[in-house]
Amino acid sequence: MKSIPKLIRRFFSVLLISLFLILFLNFALLYLVTARSRANAGGWDMADKVSAALIKNENGQYILGTNEGQDMGQILKTGNTWAILIDKNNLEVTWHSEDLPSEIPLKYDINMISFLSRAYLKDYPTTTSNHSDGLIVLGFPKDRYWKHIYNTFDYQIIANAPKLLWLFLTVNLFLILFIYLTVTTKLLKTLGPIVDGIQTLPDGQEVYIKEIGLFSEIAQAINRTSEKLRTQERKLRKQEQARANWIAGVSHDIRTPLSMIMGYAGQLEDSPALNQEQHEKAAVIQQQSIRMKNLINDLNLASKLEYNMQPLHTELSDIIPIIRQTVVDFMNLDVENKFPIDWEIDESLTMCMALADKELLKRAVSNLIINAQVHNPQGCILHISVIYQDEICSILVEDDGIGISEEQLLALKNTPHYMLCDSNTNGQRHGLGLMIVRQIAQAHGGTLEFDHGKNGGFLAVIRIPAFLS
């Protein structure tokens, strides 16, 4: 499928956008959530403020004053926070705030100080600050802070943090892509035959898709459609075959009786026992039987060509001799010289090769000549020429007879023959002869065109693909 790279590209851009959106959203949420508790932060800061506000008066007593206009004593009180000052010389508490919990010792050793500075004192989270006389220690309510006690990190990790962040991000991305590709490939594997099947359906080929997996129902539906199409096609083919067979059968069965009519009529026509009038009547029977004979042949060939049951015996051949022979056959038959044929061909055109079925091509040219003869019973001159141009061989059959009107020409060009019509036609019907010529031209990959002739007659042109050598 051509759309796979497009699919992956699209998915990837969607993925990247979503990832960034997720990150952004998370940071935003974090900010919102921590906004309220940020006021509680700054335990260390407060210790510094207390340290700055604790001043010794002239009597050697410590007084907790104000810092930047804030009454620190009041702040400690409202915050349920206590504070002590540990003397730097004897490690004894030399000052403490009001409401100091009783379990807080008043004498410290160096280990205690080390512990309280990074952790807790009697479970009270503590912060410290330097004071000129020792160390200020603030103790907060037990549910105020959570302290990170073992707060050392590998130096390299911190130093490489940006790189590591990118690495993590990339690995995650690749992981997601891998998962996506695996899932998609699996999906496409089951989807592929279905898409192929749907694409094949219009070509009329048989389609069968294994009815398993996620899309088994769709596969089933496609299989059913394919089967139905094929059944319909078979039915249609059968119908066409029956129709062609029927026409072939009728035309076969009519041949023997018609032979007898023609045979005896021919005999009577020449019989010395009959008078002139009877001879003429016999001649009419004979002529009409010949018309019927031609009609039967035409009907059979036309139906076969229409239903593609006429096997084409094409071979690469020079078509000029074929046409020349056809023309000569007619001239040899035309003893009275009623339909003289003027053969026009450029002398330089000695050869014109095409993939042609000789018999059918002969038939096509014959039909055009017969057409001219039938429509001009008083006789006419036929101009037959072969022209080669741009890999197309044109066979022109033109007469100087009565010709046809503009309306007739239009009808001939546009109205399908009644044999090919799916509706009842009451309009003018032309014979099978021209229809066969068109079918033969088409079977050779060519066309049949009609026009008025130069001399007022009728012009028919067969064009088929050809080449010079």
Next chain:
Amino acid sequence: MTYDYLKEKKLLLVDDEKDLLTMLVSILSEAGYHNIQTASTVKEALDICRKWQPQLAVLDVMLPDGDGFSLLKEIRRTQDFPVLFLTARGEDEDKFEGLGIGADDYMVKPFLPKELILRINGILRRCYKEETPLVHLAYCSIDFERAEIIREDGHLPLTAKEYELLSALSRNAGRIVTIDMLCEALWGDNPYGYENSLMAHIRRIREKIEQVPSQPESLITVKGLGYKLITKEGHK
């Protein structure tokens, strides 16, 4: 040329349609043939072949006890007389099969009686040559036996090519023979590019047979298409 001796030939007609047989006999008798026997089945036909030894047979393809193709194969095992198929089966395949197994001609019903007679005449003429008669032209005669032209002022020999050319034309006397057919007769299956040679041969023949070669009366050119030999007996 007279071919009366051909009318003596023994003809066998095979068709399952009795009425058609009657008509065929009537047509052929009118054309002068009087040695005719008919058969309606394969068995009858084989019987007649064995006992009567016909010299030409007209066979139908569909017979009540078999088909004409196998009948012909059966006949060919022992006899070699010419055979013409006359049948309602007009498909190309049938024609190819019939001609392929050795029939001399194949005609599809319905047919014109004249055409049948002409074809039978033609087959007999080709198969039973007695002596090659002289062909008479406007100013001379052709003696095919000796390959020469007989003129009032003496005899002129024909070259091999001239002989072939004249015999092809005289076989179709009175009818146009296309350039392509003549080239094929002279140079075989691949007769392309010989048109100028053909014209040269025609010119030489005219020098031999015409009184005024530049105004031919016997060997006529049909421009672009072919040539026609006009004989004294030939139908115009």
